[in-house]
Amino acid sequence: MSKLAILGGPKTVDATPRKYRSMGPAEKQAVAEVMDSDCLSGFYGSWGDEFLGGPRVKAFEAAWAKRFGARHAVSVNSATSGLFAAMGAIGLGPGDEVIVPPTTMSATAMAPLAYGGIPVFADIEDETFCIDPDAVRAAIGPRTKAIIAVNLFGHPARLHELRALADERGLHLIEDNAQAVLAAEKGKYTGTIGHIGVFSLNYHKHIHTGEGGVCLTDDDNLALRLQMIRNHAENVVEPLQLADISSLIGFNYRLGELAAAVGTVQLANADTHIGIRVRLGEKLSAALAGLEGLTAPRVRPGCTHAYYVWSARYDEKVMGVPREVFSRALDAEGFPHFLGYVRPLYHLPLFQRRIGFGKTGFPFTLTNRRYEGDLCPVAERLHRSELLCFETCMYDVSDAEIDQFAAALRKVHAARRDLLALAKG
Ligand SMILES: Cc1ncc(COP(=O)(O)O)c(C=O)c1O
Numbered sequence: 001m002s003k004l005a006i007l008g009g010p011k012t013v014d015a016t017p018r019k020y021r022s023m024g025p026a027e028k029q030a031v032a033e034v035m036d037s038d039c040l041s042g043f044y045g046s047w048g049d050e051f052l053g054g055p056r057v058k059a060f061e062a063a064w065a066k067r068f069g070a071r072h073a074v075s076v077n078s079a080t081s082g083l084f085a086a087m088g089a090i091g092l093g094p095g096d097e098v099i100v101p102p103t104t105m106s107a108t109a110m111a112p113l114a115y116g117g118i119p120v121f122a123d124i125e126d127e128t129f130c131i132d133p134d135a136v137r138a139a140i141g142p143r144t145k146a147i148i149a150v151n152l153f154g155h156p157a158r159l160h161e162l163r164a165l166a167d168e169r170g171l172h173l174i175e176d177n178a179q180a181v182l183a184a185e186k187g188k189y190t191g192t193i194g195h196i197g198v199f200s201l202n203y204h205k206h207i208h209t210g211e212g213g214v215c216l217t218d219d220d221n222l223a224l225r226l227q228m229i230r231n232h233a234e235n236v237v238e239p240l241q242l243a244d245i246s247s248l249i250g251f252n253y254r255l256g257e258l259a260a261a262v263g264t265v266q267l268a269n270a271d272t273h274i275g276i277r278v279r280l281g282e283k284l285s286a287a288l289a290g291l292e293g294l295t296a297p298r299v300r301p302g303c304t305h306a307y308y309v310w311s312a313r314y315d316e317k318v319m320g321v322p323r324e325v326f327s328r329a330l331d332a333e334g335f336p337h338f339l340g341y342v343r344p345l346y347h348l349p350l351f352q353r354r355i356g357f358g359k360t361g362f363p364f365t366l367t368n369r370r371y372e373g374d375l376c377p378v379a380e381r382l383h384r385s386e387l388l389c390f391e392t393c394m395y396d397v398s399d400a401e402i403d404q405f406a407a408a409l410r411k412v413h414a415a416r417r418d419l420l421a422l423a424k425g
Helices: 025-037 055-068 079-089 107-114 133-139 159-169 220-230 257-268 270-287 323-333 349-353 377-386 399-414 416-424
Strands: 072-076 097-100 118-121 144-150 172-176 196-200 213-217 310-314 387-390
Touching: 025 257, 055 072, 055 213, 055 257, 072 079, 072 220, 079 107, 079 172, 079 196, 079 213, 079 220, 097 107, 107 118, 107 144, 133 159, 144 159, 159 172, 213 220, 257 270, 270 310, 270 399, 310 377, 323 387, 323 399, 323 416, 377 387, 399 416
Parallel strands: 097 118, 097 144, 144 172, 172 196
Antiparallel strands: 072 213, 196 213, 310 387
């Protein structure tokens, strides 16, 4: 084995990987057709057929509902909008609690706050990094109204178990499925197991429209409320003669015709786009076989992983070298990766200072919940010393390049004791 690149040896990966491009001629054609139609949005903010959007938005939603076997698909202009709308759709109010994981993109925990709700953090599982149902059970209190489960990195949370728990306790289960399109648990797609599933179509995702999102639900009432919140609900409450108008202040979360047209093509090719990431993730995992101290992402029995991020675990005790030093050596070999994920969200100043809106501390004035210390020890440990990730969705890599990534991992692993001097220095 040659000398490590960080110690002056040859680099293993010889080219910077190209960025994955998912836009092809069919997307270009779809955009051209929208331009020719001169209708870039078909939404109208009062009751009538156009309240539900233009022809491409409707076709996109129909295709999405069909692909996932859901009764309703409601498109939105981001997953963040979708999560916010979901909180309104379930009727969340000030002081109501929503259980969320700490290891996720911030929007997951901001959604309850948008309605004056209180995020309550429940720890994640060691192996899949998704919210732990036992921690959820322990966090449920008299004010709990919902659970947001995040299918992190493309792996399903324990969704069937969480749905059964939610149903038993009269709560809503919302899936933040931003990272897990076409993942599945027990043969059912993620995003369709909770009461509402929220997908992201931002440009980092497996399939995308630049910005965009979709909410799926089988519940007619939730679908109507999502549609209303998306499009200035207050303008249609009277024509629809709705008795229950709670949490129905409207926004503009509408998706345009251009994005919908692109999204329809992307969805039609989803198996190809996602299959590429799955193959990449699985090939990298295979390269770790037999390497003690480095554990490939676990796929729970009965689950399909969508590999938004390939997330290995680093055991510093077994490796004998700090993760940061190992990472510097991997960088020098040319393997693009990152350490940890986001810092557990309760460390954000918003939670530490307990000020949401204005200067008085609302909505935290409504709760005794505190966000001090390392609330979720598993999330803390994984972030600080164990996660070593590769952004599968970012790169377009050939088999030969994956083999080079694997070789870089194996090379640094084999020569890790040579790094001890660097670790001390
Ligand atoms: C888990 C998770 N939730 C929510 C979002 C928000 O998605 P969007 O950018 O579409 O609002 C993201 C985006 O990266 C995400 O990863």
